[in-house]
Amino acid sequence: MNRLAMQLPGLDLRNPIMPASGCFGFGQEYAKLYDLEKLGAIMIKATTEEPRRGNPTPRVAETAAGMLNAIGLQNPGLEHVMNNELKWLAQYDVPIIANVAGSETADYVEVAKRISTAPNVKALELNISCPNVKCGGIQFGTDPQTAQELTAAVKAVSQVPVYVKLSPNVTSVVELAKAVEAGGADGITMINTLVGMRLDERTGKPVIANKTGGLSGPAVKPVAIRMVYEVYNAVNIPIIGMGGITDAQDVIDFMSAGASAVAVGTANFVDHFVCPNLVEALPAKLDALGVTHISEIIGRSHR
Amino acid sequence: MQQERMKVVRQAQIAKNIYEITLRGQIVQDMSPGQFVHIRVTDALEPLLRRPISIANVNKELSEFTMIYRAEGRGTQVLATKREEDQVDVLGPIGNGFPLDAVKAGDTALLVGGGIGVPPLYELSKQLNAKGVKTIHVMGFQTAEVCFYENEFLALGETQYVTVDGTHRHTGFVTDVLNKFQPEFDVFYSCGPMPMLRALEAYYPDKPGYLSFEERMGCGIGACFACVCDTTDQDERDYVKVCSDGPVFPKGTVAL
Numbered sequence: 233m234n235r236l237a238m239q240l241p242g243l244d245l246r247n248p249i250m251p252a253s254g255c256f257g258f259g260q261e262y263a264k265l266y267d268l269e270k271l272g273a274i275m276i277k278a279t280t281e282e283p284r285r286g287n288p289t290p291r292v293a294e295t296a297a298g299m300l301n302a303i304g305l306q307n308p309g310l311e312h313v314m315n316n317e318l319k320w321l322a323q324y325d326v327p328i329i330a331n332v333a334g335s336e337t338a339d340y341v342e343v344a345k346r347i348s349t350a351p352n353v354k355a356l357e358l359n360i361s362c363p364n365v366k367c368g369g370i371q372f373g374t375d376p377q378t379a380q381e382l383t384a385a386v387k388a389v390s391q392v393p394v395y396v397k398l399s400p401n402v403t404s405v406v407e408l409a410k411a412v413e414a415g416g417a418d419g420i421t422m423i424n425t426l427v428g429m430r431l432d433e434r435t436g437k438p439v440i441a442n443k444t445g446g447l448s449g450p451a452v453k454p455v456a457i458r459m460v461y462e463v464y465n466a467v468n469i470p471i472i473g474m475g476g477i478t479d480a481q482d483v484i485d486f487m488s489a490g491a492s493a494v495a496v497g498t499a500n501f502v503d504h505f506v507c508p509n510l511v512e513a514l515p516a517k518l519d520a521l522g523v524t525h526i527s528e529i530i531g532r533s534h535r
Numbered sequence: 536m537q538q539e540r541m542k543v544v545r546q547a548q549i550a551k552n553i554y555e556i557t558l559r560g561q562i563v564q565d566m567s568p569g570q571f572v573h574i575r576v577t578d579a580l581e582p583l584l585r586r587p588i589s590i591a592n593v594n595k596e597l598s599e600f601t602m603i604y605r606a607e608g609r610g611t612q613v614l615a616t617k618r619e620e621d622q623v624d625v626l627g628p629i630g631n632g633f634p635l636d637a638v639k640a641g642d643t644a645l646l647v648g649g650g651i652g653v654p655p656l657y658e659l660s661k662q663l664n665a666k667g668v669k670t671i672h673v674m675g676f677q678t679a680e681v682c683f684y685e686n687e688f689l690a691l692g693e694t695q696y697v698t699v700d701g702t703h704r705h706t707g708f709v710t711d712v713l714n715k716f717q718p719e720f721d722v723f724y725s726c727g728p729m730p731m732l733r734a735l736e737a738y739y740p741d742k743p744g745y746l747s748f749e750e751r752m753g754c755g756i757g758a759c760f761a762c763v764c765d766t767t768d769q770d771e772r773d774y775v776k777v778c779s780d781g782p783v784f785p786k787g788t789v790a791l
Contacts, residue, residue: 254759255754255758255759256758257757257758257759257760260757261754261756261757261758261779262756262758264536264756265536265538265756277760283773285773285774286760286763289750289751289761289762289763289764290750290751290761291751291760291761291762291763292751292752292753292759292761293751294582294583294584294610296581297580297581297583298583299583299584299753301753301759301761303759303760303761306760306763449580449583450580450583478580498583500754500758501584501585501753501754501755501759502575502583502584502585503538503575504538504626504754504756505538
């Protein structure tokens with residue numbers, strides 16, 4: 233028996249570990265370091281209908297146990313991703329979760345419609361939570377009504393299940409979670425980054441050219457755990473949890489709070505082998521907890 | 536590219552806030568001049584990210600390499616506390632370095648460095664000299680107390696040091712020295728602050744040249760898109776990533 237296997241809408245995961253969108257490109261770079269089939273799935277970099285150049289540099293800044301980024305959804309555009317990146321990834325037996333972004337509803341719908349037809353795209357991740365672009369992104373993720381309508385519009389055209397990526401930069405993440413569930417979402421991924429700022433010691437001005445950036449890394453884990461915990465109680469669709477995961481205990485914590493699988497972001501920059509290392513470390517954790525299969529710990533914080 | 540826990544062979548302060556650290560390990564065998572390594576200075580979560588640091592000197596026989604860095608931020612300050620026998624987590628070597636085949640034996644190469652951009656030019660100069668290429672070194676620093684490696688470069692060829700405040704050797708910028716001496720050469724190689732690279736590219740419009748760039752990095756392997764630079768009209772790409780496409784580019788590639 234595979235103690236780590238997990239079934240989620242559209243996703244047949246050999247383990248619950250996947251790199252988070254934006255931290256892994258489209259896989260080519262990490263494929264030089266290890267076999268991508270060690271991963272449960274891959275959340276590829278956000279794709280928009282047209283190519284995007286992203287924000288001016290500096291785009292990243294380190295903070296206490298974390299980092300800020302304002303990349304700005306740089307990507308080569310839908311056509312290129314369909315014809316190159318996704319085709320290249322098809323050589324690996326690993327489900328792809330395509331992160332879909334746009335400036336307005338029509339953009340999201342168009343990208344979702346087309347990218348969901350790629351054979352290896354098993355699910356979509358609707359990006360309504362990017363804090364680093366002027367139009368779209370987080371605009372769709374802060375108002376429940378807007379989020380619900382966008383989810384419904386994307387669901388209507390997608391060939392594969394739709395997960396919605398929630399922002400922590402809201403008054404009530406539970407309201408957003410309920411809204412996307414009502415809009416027909418098959419699952420939730422959470423959390424995106426927290427909007428932050430770092431100042432230059434000398435000039436007193438923001439370090440990042442975009443001024444604000446999204447905070448990620450171990451520093452955000454308590455916020456993410458709290459939000460997964462709350463959302464687990466409020467919805468009946470599965471959650472893929474993320475926010476500062478660096479070791480196997482973090483995975484256990486997210487799943488205990490209610491996540492059915494987890495994504496790893498910033499840690500991929502610190503230990504480039506973190507994802508396969510987590511997969512290897514999990515069985516010993518399960519032994520220590522006296523658990524046969526990892527699904528047994530999902531939501532145990534609530535029992 | 537590999538990830539390896541390398542052992543500290545020695546570390547010394549060689550100028551004000553400037554340290555020289557030598558590490559031993561297998562990945563040294565893959566190193567070439569102008570490449571860099573991505574260093575994790577602690578197993579703790581603070582400071583979190585790796586630091587990209589250039590390769591200053593390589594000794595493949597001993598499996599040792601040397602980095603010269605300025606201990607300015609928290610990461611490099613932690614690195615400066617490492618002592619003999621300590622371990623350092625190194626990912627590397629990374630990137631495309633200086634092309635040695637741009638010159639042949641008997642040619643002359645001009646190497647121009649600025650501040651903490653000087654170190655990678657040392658290994659380059661060693662390898663060019665080994666190939667029978669004559670090297671001329673022009674190295675600029677802010678002030679006397681941050682100058683380093685003058686004797687090392689002198690041992691390899693004609694060397695001019697210049698400080699902005701005139702406290703050591705010539706006064707001014709590297710371009711002032713080039714103006715004065717008008718060196719004859721075939722190809723130039725450079726690493727240093729952006730204004731210096733810009734001035735150099737403008738100063739030698741007709742000479743082939745290679746420039747090494749620096750940018751804040753995340754992953755260091757080309758996945759995160761933190762270190763992108765715009766390109767000029769001469770390059771068909773819209774952008775390049777300093778970590779995986781560079782850090783060295785032919786002059787005229789990156790929009791300065």
